[in-house]
Amino acid sequence: MMSWHQLQYLKPEKIKRLQDKLLRNFIRGQIPYHPFYHNLFKKNNISFSGIKTTDDLKKLPFTTKEDVAPTAKEPKKFLDFVLQPNEQLIRQYAAINKKIKIILNKNQLYQEYKPTHIHFTTGRTANATPILYTAYDLQRLEESGRRMMQILNVSSSDIAINAFPYAPHLAFWQTFYATKGANLLSLHTGGGKILGTDRIIKSMESMKATCLAGMPGYLYHLIRTAKEQKNDLSSLNLIIFGGERVPSGLRDKIKEFLMSMGSKAPRILSTYAFTEGKCAWVECKEESGYHLYPDFEFIEIVDKNNERVNEGEKGEIVYTSLDWRGSVFLRYKTGDITEGLYYEKCSCGRALPRIGAAIERSSEYKEFKLAKIKGSFVNLNAFFPIMMAHKDIEEWQIEIRKKNNDPYEIDELIVYVAPRKNANFEKLRSDLKDRITAETEVTPQIVKAELTELLKQLGMETELKERRIVDKRQNMRTKLA
Numbered sequence: 001m002m003s004w005h006q007l008q009y010l011k012p013e014k015i016k017r018l019q020d021k022l023l024r025n026f027i028r029g030q031i032p033y034h035p036f037y038h039n040l041f042k043k044n045n046i047s048f049s050g051i052k053t054t055d056d057l058k059k060l061p062f063t064t065k066e067d068v069a070p071t072a073k074e075p076k077k078f079l080d081f082v083l084q085p086n087e088q089l090i091r092q093y094a095a096i097n098k099k100i101k102i103i104l105n106k107n108q109l110y111q112e113y114k115p116t117h118i119h120f121t122t123g124r125t126a127n128a129t130p131i132l133y134t135a136y137d138l139q140r141l142e143e144s145g146r147r148m149m150q151i152l153n154v155s156s157s158d159i160a161i162n163a164f165p166y167a168p169h170l171a172f173w174q175t176f177y178a179t180k181g182a183n184l185l186s187l188h189t190g191g192g193k194i195l196g197t198d199r200i201i202k203s204m205e206s207m208k209a210t211c212l213a214g215m216p217g218y219l220y221h222l223i224r225t226a227k228e229q230k231n232d233l234s235s236l237n238l239i240i241f242g243g244e245r246v247p248s249g250l251r252d253k254i255k256e257f258l259m260s261m262g263s264k265a266p267r268i269l270s271t272y273a274f275t276e277g278k279c280a281w282v283e284c285k286e287e288s289g290y291h292l293y294p295d296f297e298f299i300e301i302v303d304k305n306n307e308r309v310n311e312g313e314k315g316e317i318v319y320t321s322l323d324w325r326g327s328v329f330l331r332y333k334t335g336d337i338t339e340g341l342y343y344e345k346c347s348c349g350r351a352l353p354r355i356g357a358a359i360e361r362s363s364e365y366k367e368f369k370l371a372k373i374k375g376s377f378v379n380l381n382a383f384f385p386i387m388m389a390h391k392d393i394e395e396w397q398i399e400i401r402k403k404n405n406d407p408y409e410i411d412e413l414i415v416y417v418a419p420r421k422n423a424n425f426e427k428l429r430s431d432l433k434d435r436i437t438a439e440t441e442v443t444p445q446i447v448k449a450e451l452t453e454l455l456k457q458l459g460m461e462t463e464l465k466e467r468r469i470v471d472k473r474q475n476m477r478t479k480l481a
Contacts, residue, residue, distance in 0.1 A: 004147055007295060008350045012343045015294045015353065020053040022295060022322045027051045030328070032092075033085040033113075036067070037330055054298050057320060062306065063332045068276075069121075069129045078130050081327045083113055112136045115326050119170050121275040131275050132326040138177070140324060144279035144293060145178025151284050151291050151350070152238065152269060154211060159185045159235075161204050163214030163222060164242065165464045166190030170273055171242040174280045175213045184211075192218060192461035201226045204233060213240040216388070217466045220254060221455070224394065227257045234262025242271045242280065249389020251286065272359060274334050276327070277319050281355065289342055289354030296323050299355065300331075301341045312340040317355065336361050378440045380469055386435050387415075392423035395454045401472040411473070413444040418451040 002010075002018070010018070028048050031037045041048060046059055068081050115132035133141065154160075160179045164172040172188070179186035187203055189195040191214065195203070200222060204212065212219065219239060226233055236258060251268045258266040272290040273280035277297065281290035292299060300308055301315035309315045317336045321328040339356035346354060360381060380398070387396045399414040415432060419425050429446040436444050449457075458466040 002295065004143075004150075007293075008352055010294075010351055012351065012353075015343075015351070016054070019294055019298050019322065023054055023057070023298060023320070024052055026322055030083055030325075031330070033083045033089055034081070034328065035084060036063075036080040054300075054320075057298070057300070057331055058308070060331050062318065063329055065129075065333075065335070068329075078132075078327070081329065082115065082132050083325050083328060085109065085113055110135075113325055117173075118168055119173065119275050119278075120168050129275070130327075131278065133278065134325040136325045137278060140296065141174065141279055142177040142181040144296065145174055146181030147293060148174075148178050148271070148280065148282045149182035149184070151282050151348075152240065153284075154182055154184070154238065156183050158182075158210045158238075159207050160187075160211040160213065161200065161207070161209045162186060162188040163191050163200055163212060163219060165215075166194050167464055169464075170275050170278070170280065171215075174271075174273065175240075175242075191215075192222075193463070197222055197225055197461060201229065201231055204236065205231050208235040209233075210235050211238040211240065212236055213242065215465065216241045216246050216250060217458075217468070218460065220250065220388075221395070221460050223254055223257045227261055232262060233258060234264075236261075236263050237266050239266065239268040240271060240282070241268070242273065246270050247385040247389040248286075249385070249391070253389075253391065270357070272355060274319075274336065276329055276332055276334070278321075278324055278327070283357060284346060284348040284350070287357045288346060288348070289357050291346070291350060291352045291354055294322075294353060296321075298322055299341060299353065301338060302333075309340075311343055312356075314339055317359075378442055382439045383436070383469070386432070386439065390428075390432070392420045392428045394418045394420050394451055395449075395458065397449075397454060397457055397467065398469045399472060400470070407473075413440075413442050415444045415446050416449040416454055416457070417446060418449050418454045 007018075031041070031048060040061065044059075044061065050059065051057065068078055070077050111134075113134055113136075116135055117133040117138055119131045119133070120128040121131070160175075162172065162175040162179065164175055166172055166188070172190075176188055185207075187207065187209075189200050189203070192200070203209070204226070212222075214222070219241065223233070239254060239258075246268065254268055255266050267285075269283050269286065271280040271282045279293070279296065281292055283290055298320040300318045300320075301313065302318055303309050303313075303315045314337065317334045317338055319332045319334060320330050337360040339358040342354045342356065343351075345351050383398055387393060395418040397416045399416065401412050401414065403410050403412050413436075415436065417428065417432070419428055425448055429448075432446050433444060436442070455461070458468070460466050
């Protein structure tokens with residue numbers, strides 16, 4: 001196997017040849033053991049040997065969330081996406097392809113194929129989907145984490161705090177395995193719900209933590225609280241965000257907080273991941289794009305007509321596994337839209353393919369993407385850069401409800417705002433009203449809120465993800481039904 005050091009600096013044409021080879025081996029050596037794709041190949045009259053290059057993937061239909069997500073009628077549908085070799089299949093396909101190594105040793109089969117670890121997709125608008133890992137996969141998860149830390153320029157002398165919520169979700173466990181792979185002294189707090197904000201801050205201060213990972217909304221709350229309490233976080237020089245894209249204004253606010261507490265040159269960097277991809281990717285510097293692992297996955301970008309686009313063109317991210325066991329996917333449509341996929345050398349010197357930093361996520365922590373308000377479709381993603389980046393806002397929440405709580409009345413958009421100390425609220429109200437109306441074509445009501453009360457409404461220390469957008473009309477529809 002090629003070393004990670006070599007892989008980072010391969011020319012694009014050599015990466016293409018490597019991925020073609022890995023895909024051929026994966027399709028012929030693993031997909032015969034995959035219930036869903038075994039049937040899909042057969043149904044579409046595609047032979048396993050017919051996929052020779054990544055270009056040949058175009059022969060395959062796309063896989064979508066609906067294919068894998070459990071339903072009331074098919075609660076175990078997700079198991080069809082787990083590799084399940086047995087002696088009969090192994091002998092059958094090894095006989096066809098002499099290059100396939102026959103593995104009949106039970107211990108070896110268990111190590112490579114027996115699921116031992118589970119993550120779940122997030123989101124409350126659909127059933128959570130289990131994604132299964134084997135011992136083989138957990139080694140890959142640790143290796144991807146080690147690579148992340150190297151791209152982030154983290155050394156073994158750094159001290160890390162994992163403030164992601166403790167849950168069977170990728171963010172927490174990727175951070176756990178990343179610190180393990182990089183051999184870092186680390187504290188895995190479980191977030192505000194488990195260890196609590198005050199104890200996390202005290203731990204960062206006493207341990208002289210240099211690196212902090214977590215969700216942007218919670219880390220902003222954590223660092224703002226530390227600033228208010230006049231804690232010493234001068235050692236903290238790297239913030240790693242996961243779960244959502246970070247507006248530049250929010251980065252600036254957090255940098256300002258950190259520098260006021262003595263941090264010299266804080267870096268604030270983001271990761272990108274989706275549960276089905278089984279690991280996360282990271283940027284080397286702000287807005288550099290997310291560096292991929294071309295021996296682990298193949299990424300293509302497609303337009304609205306499901307045709308591949310050229311380098312640097314906008315489209316949907318489509319994922320194919322190249323070296324995983326457990327749950328694996330071919331041509332999986334993520335629903336996430338990127339500004340483009342890039343192959344040119346990065347300023348850091350690496351030649352790894354990169355997903356563009358500007359990603360519109362279908363599965364982000366905002367529970368909704370489009371909502372109909374007052375008869376107009378509103379992209380609720382639009383609120384996040386406006387609210388999170390505003391210099392005069394400490395915290396905020398959006399509420400969509402019916403006027404007077406009457407299900408037959410008009411829709412109302414309420415924006416609760418806890419302003420920054422000494423901010424002119426009337427000026428802030430006017431500014432927000434103009435920005436939101438211009439962006440969404442819906443005129444909001446701006447309501448001033450106390451910070452402590454708003455933090456409770458958000459569930460900042462009680463929920464896995466803060467409740468930024470609350471649609472109270474959903475409860476009314478349920479009652480009417």
